[in-house]
Amino acid sequence: MAANNLPADEEEFRNFSQDEMEEMKTTFEAGNLEAVAKKLQEKLETLDKIQLHIAVTGETGSGKSTFVNAIRGLGDEDAGAAKTGEVETTMQPESYPHPTLPNVTIWDLPGIGTPNFKADEYLEQVSFQKYDFFIILTASRFTTHHTQLAQEIQKMKKRFYYVRSKVDADLYAAQKRRPRTYNEEEILQKIRNDCIENLKRGAGELSPRVFLISSWDLAKYDFHLLQQALEDDLDVEKKRAFILALPNISAQILEKKKAAFKREIWKLALLSGAM
Template sequence: MAAKDLPADEKEFMTLSQDEMEEMKTTFEAGNLEAVAKKLQEKLETLDKIQLHIAVTGEAGSGKSTFVNAIRGLGDEDAGAAKTGEVQTTMQPESYPHPTLPNVTIWDLPRIGTHKFKADEYLEQVSSQKYDFFIILTASWFTTHHTQLAQEIQKMKKRFYYVRTQVDFGLQAEQKSRPSTYKEEGILQKIRNDCIENLKREAGESFSQVFLISSCDLAKYDFHLLQQTLEDDLDVEKRHTFILALPNVSEQILEKKKAAFKREIWKLALLSGAISAVPVPGLSIIADIAILEVNMRRYCQAFGLDDAALCRLAQRVGKPVAELKSVIKAVPTASSINKEFVIRMLARPASLAVMIVEELLDLVPVAGPILSGGVSFGTTFYMLKRFLNDAAEDAHRVVQKALS
């Protein structure tokens, strides 16, 4: 198959941007292959180190701590979880790192709604400038405390999002009190409309979006709409980090993670090809093994295919962890990915990898001299792409088993 016949999405993630292509071309034409490899490595490392700080605030009883845990894929009893049911008595934000991405931090801010609350002083006390955006929670009605805080956040040119939590409790109450007329969609729309009208009364402004969620089941209600809105509002690099940090609560999120990783593969393969062109004996194979090992493990961790994540999921859905592991067919769990595993994978026939190189030469023309060596680039590209597909399929099976 010629490169020009590849599907559009394949070309999208394999083609360099114009700026990157010119930068690579200039460096390569200078004859400095080490510099080519270094630039690629720096780009990849920069992407992994992008900081994302998410602030979560609300009044007492709004479910802040449970939400902080849920968006990190944790239950309230898991190690590293924010403590729930405790009333905060200090004005110090509490930081909670993502379980597998140390560059992502969720901040549980002090509660609002006290009689001494002043929005401008509150934001100064919680060091508001460091947060990328604010999620403002309530379990009932939005008040002047919420809207005053939002107005102060707007003055800082920061984004905020109104979230109505514990929607499942409201639905259960309605179903119990009005079983004959209960219609979930109608009740959800009424809750949403009431929140929007309430905000209009409190702030004197129109708000088109209030997100309804249950932290006990993020797969339901508006969490996906909230997630998509946050994605759209972030810049490209922070969006990538945000997607990888999402909890694996649905097949939709798994596909987003797969697409994000897929867009990285050509850079990793180019790095492998650039290193292979450097005339240092043994350097190429050492680099290939390291690139494959690190990124295969990343894929498994992001998809929840590691022992800790599987144990947490099993506890949350009330199923034996062995039952969840039984549907993992194509890839090992993250802890089993080591140099020996990668070497066994590399021992498989590489003819398809070489064919891939031939198809890619006109898609990444600036790297043609690097790709002409072929084996390192093609092998890395092919193995990462195949492993990513396999890991995503296993993750889908785990989610389906958990929800069944």
């Protein structure tokens, strides 16, 4: 087999360390396909076992459980869906494995916002160390409970993302109130600005980023921006698991999944001696 058959794009090798890449290249150029195939097999098995834990938190009524279902591509009535309701239905962290990727788990955490809420105690209660990142939801304004939680998460060297949920309900109400002057973009920007100003005042953040979503239609609003932010912040190995776990809500996500699968195909082809 000619050495130049090895894919030149280093993106394909980003799951390998520099030393592994050099070793693979040397072994490949020496014609030892069996050793290369063995190394690839070991790496594929390792990747399939990588765990990704996503925590979803927010006050009661913010739509946490519906978001947990939506991000897994499930409706509230589907088998395996998180329980939803107008009252708090989550008293302990509830784990929900991805329907087709058992190594990806979405966690529905208990609601925040009780009178005696303490962010540090809450994080200990939910075993914060197990999660790769936190999604902090609100269906209205971000309060001191949200900002205290974000500050504690930051102290613990974990990433978090502010998400304003149920924007579809806000748009519907605005259209009913003022049908003649209704402007969707202006209303969305007003919601975004309001959230940002609250976070600046409450958390002292200079440029907080807020993602506007509707769990009933993830293809609209800012879900694609949230998805991109998460991808950018995850390490290479966990990024692969995250991309494959995303619901098929847009052509962009489908293309990313397609690219991820293509990267696996050439590896499997090499393992089988087809390359």
